[in-house]
Amino acid sequence: MPRITTIAFDADDTLWQNEQFFRITEDRFVALLAGYTDAPDLRQRLIASVTRNLDFYGFGSKGFALSMIETALEVTEHRVPASVIAELLAAGRELLTYPIETLPHVDAALAALEPDYRLILVTKGDVFDQERKLAASGLADYFAAVEIVSDKSPATYARIFERHTGGAAHTAMVGNSLRSDIIPGLDAGAAAIYVPHELTWAWEQAEEPAHPRYARIAHLGELPAALQQLSA
Template identity: 75%
Template sequence: MPITTIAFDADDTLWQNEQFFRITEQRFADLLAPYTDAPDLNDRLIASVTKNLSFYGFGMKGFALSMVETALDVTDHRVPGTVIAEILAAGRELLSYPIETLPYVDQALGRLQETHRLILVTKGDVFDQERKLAASGLADYFAAIEIVADKNPATYARIFARHTDGPDRTVMVGNSLRSDILPPLAAGSYAIYVPHDLTWSYEHAEEPVNEPRYARISHLGELADAIARLEAVR
């Protein structure tokens, strides 16, 4: 019973994403520099984003609203309306950055599409994720696309039941231990971790230890061999 389905994360697994949020964070700090000397400005922004996940979800919109909330908070509501407008504009710019696929993506998807069912499992704002997928040119590789509000074991169980031959014949591939690795393992599938140089602190977690259904690779060019190794120990 070989692995028949490969599920992929999107942001920072197939294309660059976090680097544009880092650029926006720096723009945010520059805009507020004349109005606050808070040494923990970035930490307060990330805390606001994390707190607001249950209200706004993941993605650009929640990030932009959290920047506004943080700006008001750290300046005791003294920040000018013109600066708030520039902060919102910086948030909108997240929708205009070019989509840059990561190394080996096309080669890996093209090769594995011939032998496996490929599906995409990404979280965030539907409009933004659909825009990035269309701009990437990768949509045709996938037999199914799931854009979800969050990634947890129940989410993966539902997706595996709908699109795969079962979790025990599915592997999830992604750059986030918290979202792409631990939940699908808990749902009964295999998981392959592809670290990215930039990963949001919220997504950090400890790697699985002594887990035969888990593997780590350096880039997607190593994916086919990693899957073969996982199948060998089934």
């Protein structure tokens, strides 16, 4: 196996909590709309709208807020009061203000790995929001480079690995999304280490790959051992 010299980390729900705040906002959406529609699948309608709008709004809080408003108009046949729209907008803004909570073992793992590996961050979403979260996390100094992208594809990873690493073969991609972190990272030629998160959005899920440069760990405290195994 090629020696791994660079580790690329996903951010949301790999380094810090993120999805839990969207779940809170989904609950608020359902509660706000319950009195104006008898649609039994409000949460599913919202997620369908978010997914449908990814090509227009991308990933992140702003697109989620717009999708809440769009769904509210659809399920109420445009009868939703302006006051509810205002509350949905407030809920979207609140997504940009939640405190950043790093996940277990993150600080210790980054501190242990930094002397021996080049660490980079590869995250998708709104630039303003992702920069805010990184600054609030206190983790920024660990990373030699930060890439905030609109989507994660093999071509995106190949370009980033060419720019910031010794090449994909010497890079490991670490993240909680099989669809966005693991599979395209492998397809770009890197190793990939999956760190499941209990609240990963269904859109980000996929079948685990059968690949010699793939590993699964329970938390980032197990990352050093996994890296040694993939480089052996």
